[in-house]
Amino acid sequence: xxxxxxxxxxxxxxxxxxxxxxxxxxxxxxxxxxxxxxxxxxxxxxxxxxxxxxxxxxxxxxxxxxxxxxxxxxxxxxxxxxxxxxxxxxxxxxxxxxxxxxxxxxxxxxxxxxxxxxxxxxxxxxxxxxxxxxxxxxxxxxxxxxxxxxxxxxxxxxxxxxxxxxxxxxxxxxxxxxxxxxxxxxxxxxxxxxxxxxxxxxxxxxxxxxxxxxxxxxxxxxxxxxxxxxxxxxxxxxxxxxxxxxxxxxxxxxxxxxxxxxxxxxxxxxxxxxxxxxxxxxxxxxxx
Amino acid sequence: xxxxxxxxxxxxxxxxxxxxxxxxxxxxxxxxxxxxxxxxxxxxxxxxxxxxxxxxxxxxxxxxxxxxxxxxxxxxxxxxxxxxxxxxxxxxxxxxxxxxxxxxxxx
Amino acid sequence: xxxxxxxxxxxxxxxxxxxxxxxxxxxxxxxxxxxxxxxxxxxxxxxxxxxxxxxxxxxxxxxxxxxxxxxxxxxxxxxxxxxxxxxxxxxxxxxxxxxxxxxxxxxxxxxxxxxxxxxxxxxxxxxxxxxxxxxxxxxxxxxxxxxxxxx
Numbered sequence: 001x002x003x004x005x006x007x008x009x010x011x012x013x014x015x016x017x018x019x020x021x022x023x024x025x026x027x028x029x030x031x032x033x034x035x036x037x038x039x040x041x042x043x044x045x046x047x048x049x050x051x052x053x054x055x056x057x058x059x060x061x062x063x064x065x066x067x068x069x070x071x072x073x074x075x076x077x078x079x080x081x082x083x084x085x086x087x088x089x090x091x092x093x094x095x096x097x098x099x100x101x102x103x104x105x106x107x108x109x110x111x112x113x114x115x116x117x118x119x120x121x122x123x124x125x126x127x128x129x130x131x132x133x134x135x136x137x138x139x140x141x142x143x144x145x146x147x148x149x150x151x152x153x154x155x156x157x158x159x160x161x162x163x164x165x166x167x168x169x170x171x172x173x174x175x176x177x178x179x180x181x182x183x184x185x186x187x188x189x190x191x192x193x194x195x196x197x198x199x200x201x202x203x204x205x206x207x208x209x210x211x212x213x214x215x216x217x218x219x220x221x222x223x224x225x226x227x228x229x230x231x232x233x234x235x236x237x238x239x240x241x242x243x244x245x246x247x248x249x250x251x252x253x254x255x256x257x258x259x260x261x262x263x264x265x266x267x268x269x270x271x272x273x274x275x276x277x278x279x280x281x282x283x284x285x286x287x288x
Numbered sequence: 289x290x291x292x293x294x295x296x297x298x299x300x301x302x303x304x305x306x307x308x309x310x311x312x313x314x315x316x317x318x319x320x321x322x323x324x325x326x327x328x329x330x331x332x333x334x335x336x337x338x339x340x341x342x343x344x345x346x347x348x349x350x351x352x353x354x355x356x357x358x359x360x361x362x363x364x365x366x367x368x369x370x371x372x373x374x375x376x377x378x379x380x381x382x383x384x385x386x387x388x389x390x391x392x393x394x395x
Numbered sequence: 396x397x398x399x400x401x402x403x404x405x406x407x408x409x410x411x412x413x414x415x416x417x418x419x420x421x422x423x424x425x426x427x428x429x430x431x432x433x434x435x436x437x438x439x440x441x442x443x444x445x446x447x448x449x450x451x452x453x454x455x456x457x458x459x460x461x462x463x464x465x466x467x468x469x470x471x472x473x474x475x476x477x478x479x480x481x482x483x484x485x486x487x488x489x490x491x492x493x494x495x496x497x498x499x500x501x502x503x504x505x506x507x508x509x510x511x512x513x514x515x516x517x518x519x520x521x522x523x524x525x526x527x528x529x530x531x532x533x534x535x536x537x538x539x540x541x542x543x544x545x546x
Contacts, residue, residue: 076294076296076310076312077310077312077361079312079359079361081294081312082291082294082312082313082314082359083291085291085292085294086289086290086291086314089289089291090289093289156289159291237357237358237359238358238359
């Protein structure tokens with residue numbers, strides 16, 4: 001049995017390589033503009049920040065079919081908005097021993113949370129590591145609400161994260177790398193980005209840096225930016241978190257994947273988010 | 289907790305005007321074709337009917353099968369002659385309904 | 396059905412797939428008889444003619460789980476002349492029935508959109524039934540891609 005599996009893997013690996021190389025001229029990002037409801041123009045292409053290996057940073061929206069792009073351009077039709085609206089209910093839900101909701105301290109998210117989603121991951125001095133919106137919510141729940149942490153992707157975590165990030169809809173991603181040890185974590189994330197893993201021996205860069213715009217089988221590879229997360233994926237018909245997507249990608253290289261919110265994935269989120277510097281927050285994006 | 293249904297109806301319209309109505313509701317639309325980890329078929333549970341009424345009269349309905357995607361989206365039209373209330377009803381396999389209303393001012 | 400090159404290729408691919416997958420393939424697809432039966436249940440004795448109804452669907456669906464489709468039927472939508480119903484059928488899904496829209500003169504125009512599941516590349520058929528019993532149809536072939544990432 002083992003030998004059969006090995007052979008299959010070798011065959012699949014070469015198929016994948018052929019798929020990437022074989023359609024080298026196909027595709028590329030479309031030359032279109034993402035204007036939500038004909039009103040809010042998103043920054044979906046911008047000059048890369050200093051130290052970025054690519055010249056231009058491009059949103060994954062440009063790599064999708066006309067129908068998928070249209071879904072995101074209409075904020076009513078965007079099915080991810082169901083998740084955002086659910087997130088608003090979690091924002092107002094009183095939980096924990098302190099009898100508080102998010103709104104008890106932060107009031108109206110439409111004013112208090114503007115820009116927040118565009119600036120995470122952020123340095124968190126008490127735990128000496130960068131934290132993302134999901135972990136910031138958990139900090140608040142434990143320290144201020146006397147409530148339990150949300151488990152990964154459970155309960156209100158995805159909708160509330162999407163709701164908070166959505167308050168930065170259109171705002172450009174900008175991280176503060178000067179705080180604490182952010183630079184060291186950035187370096188660690190960069191190292192992981194280029195590290196080949198799994199039986200397929202692929203790094204993030206193999207697909208999203210060297211081959212974006214080309215096809216891996218029928219999938220049109222993007223730059224792998226995370227400015228639309230949590231994003232609505234047509235495949236799962238629901239909101240998908242950044243760490244779920246990271247784990248999915250790593251799994252697809254046939255490697256063991258790290259735990260959500262582990263040091264590895266936090267470093268990777270920090271680095272990958274930085275790679276999308278200047279792109280508008282699109283949460284909830286719509287992807288295949 | 290479940291998200292409320294989303295319905296988009298213009299707030300105002302001129303009499304005789306044909307408006308576009310968009311609806312989106314949270315539902316898994318379990319097709320009855322999938323199996324769980326133990327190999328047992330997950331029973332079908334879908335929204336099987338949608339109705340739109342205006343001032344008590346049926347404007348548009350549809351019969352829905354498991355091939356409609358999760359979080360069903362429906363877009364259709366209505367010709368409005370007077371002010372009133374649209375009522376939207378989604379019927380689940382289990383007999384429960386999701387309902388909402390929207391008012392329109394017609395001049 | 397026209398016997399053109401595309402249909403020939405489709406037929407031979409179907410045979411090859413059926414041959415390779417054996418039972419599995421026959422289990423997951425509706426048979427052409429199922430589609431014919433569903434069509435007859437909707438249209439009765441009337442023979443559908445092309446035209447009057449337009450089905451809009453993507454040529455290539457990025458994911459078969461969520462495929463946007465729209466129909467539009469040319470009709471005055473008056474008490475005397477209107478579209479009663481439009482049904483959508485997918486001939487290679489586990490069951491061909493997708494959705495049936497029921498219109499009234501109060502609909503104003505016979506137009507509707509939804510999002511559907513497609514198990515594989517196949518024809519999507521829209522059939523409109525008018526209040527005088529006449530039946531019209533339109534078909535689109537939608538290619539369903541299989542992603543490189545996790546399938």
